[in-house]
Amino acid sequence: MSVxxxxxxxxxxxxxxxxxxYLPPTGADPGLLLPGIRVQVPFGxxxxxxxxxxxAAASEVPPGRLRRALALLDRTPVVPPVLLxxxxxxxxxxxxxxxxxxxxxxxxxxxxxxxxxxxxxxxWRLTAAGRAxxxxxxxxxxxxxxxxxxxxxxxxxxxTPDDLPEATDWRAVLRTLVDKGWVERGERPCLEAAAVGRxxxxxxxxxxxxxxxxxxxxxxRFQPLLLDGVTGSGKTEVYLQAIATALAAGRQAxxxxxxxxxxxxxxxxxxxxFAVPLAVLHSGLGERERLCAWLAAGRGEAPIVIxxxxxVFTPLARPGLIIVDEEHDxxxxxxxxxxxxxxxxxxxxxxxxxxPVVLGSATPSLESLRNAGEGRYRRLVLPERAGAALHxxxxxxxxxxxxxxxxxxxxxxxxxxxxxxxxxxVLLFLNRRGFAPTLICHGCGWVAxxxxxxxxxxxHARAGRLRCHHCGAEQPVPRQCPACGGLxxxxxxxxxxxxxxxxxxxxPGVGVVRVDRDxxxxxxxxxxLIDGVQAGASxxxxxxxxxxxxxxxxxxxxxxxxxxxxxxxxADFRAGERMxxxxxxxxxxxxxxxxxxxxxxxxxxxxxxxxxxxxxxGYDRFARAALAERAAAGLPPYTSLALVRAxxxxxxxxxxAFLESVAERARALALAGVQVLGPVSAPMERRAxxxxxxxxxIAPRRADLHALLGPLALExxxxxxxxxxxxxxxxxxxxxx
DNA sequence: AGCACGCCGACT
DNA sequence: GTCGGCGTGCTC
Numbered sequence: 001m002s003v004x005x006x007x008x009x010x011x012x013x014x015x016x017x018x019x020x021x022y023l024p025p026t027g028a029d030p031g032l033l034l035p036g037i038r039v040q041v042p043f044g045x046x047x048x049x050x051x052x053x054x055x056a057a058a059s060e061v062p063p064g065r066l067r068r069a070l071a072l073l074d075r076t077p078v079v080p081p082v083l084l085x086x087x088x089x090x091x092x093x094x095x096x097x098x099x100x101x102x103x104x105x106x107x108x109x110x111x112x113x114x115x116x117x118x119x120x121x122x123x124w125r126l127t128a129a130g131r132a133x134x135x136x137x138x139x140x141x142x143x144x145x146x147x148x149x150x151x152x153x154x155x156x157x158x159x160t161p162d163d164l165p166e167a168t169d170w171r172a173v174l175r176t177l178v179d180k181g182w183v184e185r186g187e188r189p190c191l192e193a194a195a196v197g198r199x200x201x202x203x204x205x206x207x208x209x210x211x212x213x214x215x216x217x218x219x220x221r222f223q224p225l226l227l228d229g230v231t232g233s234g235k236t237e238v239y240l241q242a243i244a245t246a247l248a249a250g251r252q253a254x255x256x257x258x259x260x261x262x263x264x265x266x267x268x269x270x271x272x273x274f275a276v277p278l279a280v281l282h283s284g285l286g287e288r289e290r291l292c293a294w295l296a297a298g299r300g301e302a303p304i305v306i307x308x309x310x311x312v313f314t315p316l317a318r319p320g321l322i323i324v325d326e327e328h329d330x331x332x333x334x335x336x337x338x339x340x341x342x343x344x345x346x347x348x349x350x351x352x353x354x355x356p357v358v359l360g361s362a363t364p365s366l367e368s369l370r371n372a373g374e375g376r377y378r379r380l381v382l383p384e385r386a387g388a389a390l391h392x393x394x395x396x397x398x399x400x401x402x403x404x405x406x407x408x409x410x411x412x413x414x415x416x417x418x419x420x421x422x423x424x425x426v427l428l429f430l431n432r433r434g435f436a437p438t439l440i441c442h443g444c445g446w447v448a449x450x451x452x453x454x455x456x457x458x459x460h461a462r463a464g465r466l467r468c469h470h471c472g473a474e475q476p477v478p479r480q481c482p483a484c485g486g487l488x489x490x491x492x493x494x495x496x497x498x499x500x501x502x503x504x505x506x507x508p509g510v511g512v513v514r515v516d517r518d519x520x521x522x523x524x525x526x527x528x529l530i531d532g533v534q535a536g537a538s539x540x541x542x543x544x545x546x547x548x549x550x551x552x553x554x555x556x557x558x559x560x561x562x563x564x565x566x567x568x569x570x571a572d573f574r575a576g577e578r579m580x581x582x583x584x585x586x587x588x589x590x591x592x593x594x595x596x597x598x599x600x601x602x603x604x605x606x607x608x609x610x611x612x613x614x615x616x617x618g619y620d621r622f623a624r625a626a627l628a629e630r631a632a633a634g635l636p637p638y639t640s641l642a643l644v645r646a647x648x649x650x651x652x653x654x655x656x657a658f659l660e661s662v663a664e665r666a667r668a669l670a671l672a673g674v675q676v677l678g679p680v681s682a683p684m685e686r687r688a689x690x691x692x693x694x695x696x697x698i699a700p701r702r703a704d705l706h707a708l709l710g711p712l713a714l715e716x717x718x719x720x721x722x723x724x725x726x727x728x729x730x731x732x733x734x735x736x737x
Numbered sequence: 738a739g740c741a742c743g744c745c746g747a748c749t
Numbered sequence: 750g751t752c753g754g755c756g757t758g759c760t761c
Contacts (some may be wrong), residue, residue: 010761014760
């Protein structure tokens with residue numbers, strides 16, 4: 001039996017993998033039932049905002065259970081048809097509930113039912129009179145003083161409602177300050193103001209011209225292009241000129257960058273080139289601003305949209321080109337909830353929009369290299385700038401027998417001395433922050449461990465704290481050993497903080513700068529440190545992978561990689577790929593045209609074949625060897641993976657029991673083409689007090705995997721033991737073993 | 738996931 | 750006699 005008439009199929013925010021049918025609101029104009037509008041519906045006893053996905057002629061739901069939607073929230077779709085299609089594709093591919101997919105796609109304010117309309121973003125700024133007031137003087141009005149101080153320090157001198165902590169109601173305080181004439185109310189346009197656009201495009205070398213031409217040729221149809229260019233080969237210039245072509249044709253460009261790639265420098269470079277408004281979507285954006293930029297992009301008012309992962313869902317009125325910069329970067333994969341890959345969705349979107357998609361990287365992912373190799377992507381190679389930039393010289397230092405001094409071997413110290421004497425700068429890379437990764441009692445061997453994780457606490461000497469890098473737990477450094485009462489507690493191993501300190505002793509007066517999450521926590525700190533290096537005030541730079549992205553240090557002639565082994569030893573089959581990418585990216589920070597860089601890599605694995613491939617043959621040869629290994633081992637990109645994770649507090653029993661029943665169902669459902677491995681406990685069994693386990697599914701053919709995941713995901717949803725654990729399904733997981 | 742309903746222990 | 754613990758069931 002079925003109900004006739006227009007039936008609304010609505011994606012309701014809920015973890016259920018289906019759409020829900022509703023009758024139209026009473027008196028609704030059938031002409032307004034457009035897919036992509038938001039609908040408020042009764043759902044259980046809540047009234048959430050859903051998205052109308054389709055209108056059907058009939059419903060299978062028994063008539064008595066069909067309910068009527070409460071209201072249509074939009075007169076025109078906020079989600080354009082292409083994004084509905086993209087959402088449906090993603091919900092299917094990632095086997096994620098459609099309601100949650102649509103939910104992540106929408107700006108928060110639209111999820112909450114706010115009107116899809118933009119004005120400027122209201123803001124407040126100090127008046128001249130206000131600037132003359134010393135906030136400290138207002139002892140009787142601490143909240144006024146607080147606001148004055150914040151306004152004085154705010155970027156651009158303006159605060160929007162999103163900048164203020166939600167806990168207190170600031171409106172009354174602001175009104176008082178406005179009445180006193182110290183503060184005025186204004187409106188800030190949400191788009192980066194129509195820009196300066198003064199830079200003239202430089203002449204391109206032949207490879208760059210060919211790349212720009214190739215992108216131009218692909219205009220108006222779907223064509224993936226892998227732009228493979230070493231650091232300094234001018235990838236960004238190719239993006240800029242390809243964008244210019246798209247803009248000239250009246251089209252919009254969408255640029256996706258990694259999380260740390262969206263720096264003020266990046267934005268500034270775009271702004272200097274193009275005299276058009278820029279929609280910049282970064283994590284620091286307030287919700288009003290995000291909505292404003294989102295809507296402006298959808299109306300075609302922002303010719304260029306630049307943003308991180310979630311920007312792949314920005315509506316575009318006149319799409320012309322999609323660019324994914326540093327496509328290998330792991331931050332394009334969301335690591336919780338709806339675990340999508342923005343890089344992969346960018347390609348799907350390109351196909352739906354019929355536009356070219358440029359994936360750029362100096363160190364392309366093995367997935368993209370294989371796609372290029374098989375002809376699915378057009379590969380564009382930018383060689384190093386002819387004649388000028390010399391390849392950095394790589395040198396492996398066997399430190400198995402070396403007497404290390406704060407993690408530095410004598411030959412590395414000697415090399416540093418030589419480069420510093422010659423007027424060069426030195427960059428040291430160590431992917432471990434803090435002073436030492438372990439604090440150990442010399443008397444009894446006790447080691448400081450996290451109470452909630454299977455991990456050791458990292459000593460942060462300067463802060464005088466022990467911190468867990470996995471759950472954030474923190475405690476003061478004990479004076480004596482909690483186990484034996486001994487007083488001889490010693491730091492073991494090196495972190496950036498310790499290396500920085502050791503270098504200060506080794507090279508007094510040279511100026512050492514440390515760049516990691518701890519030293520750059522404060523706003524603007526990163527820029528200050530980088531400026532200091534570029535101006536030559538500091539000549540040794542120590543840091544974590546924050547150093548590997550974006551910034552160039554033309555004065556650096558020596559790069560030292562202190563500990564490459566962590567990456568090579570890890571059980572995760574992608575560890576080698578990540579390490580190679582990191583080495584090449586870090587090496588790329590060094591040297592410029594006239595000064596060849598030297599890269600010294602300390603290792604206890606000097607014979608590691610992949611390491612040798614990398615330093616002798618560069619990333620290309622490494623990638624070929626790594627691909628051959630993956631093929632032989634039956635791993636991605638030659639197979640498809642999915643990971644079912646489960647975690648629960650209290651013990652491993654429930655996660656394992658749940659995954660055990662999942663494995664059983666998977667084996668029952670599985671075609672011959674899918675291998676079910678596990679369940680096994682996760683690499684760090686306990687994290688933040690939760691016990692974690694996982695089940696791996698491998699299939700040589702993607703279609704077989706998805707044929708299993710469809711029914712399996714639906715079963716997981718209803719599984720009884722699933723209630724006792726927190727579980728998730730990760731298609732194309734990045735961290736596997 | 739929320740948010741019910743529902744059936745057994747310590748409290749005004 | 751109630752307030753409230755979290756076990757299972759549903760959401761068009």
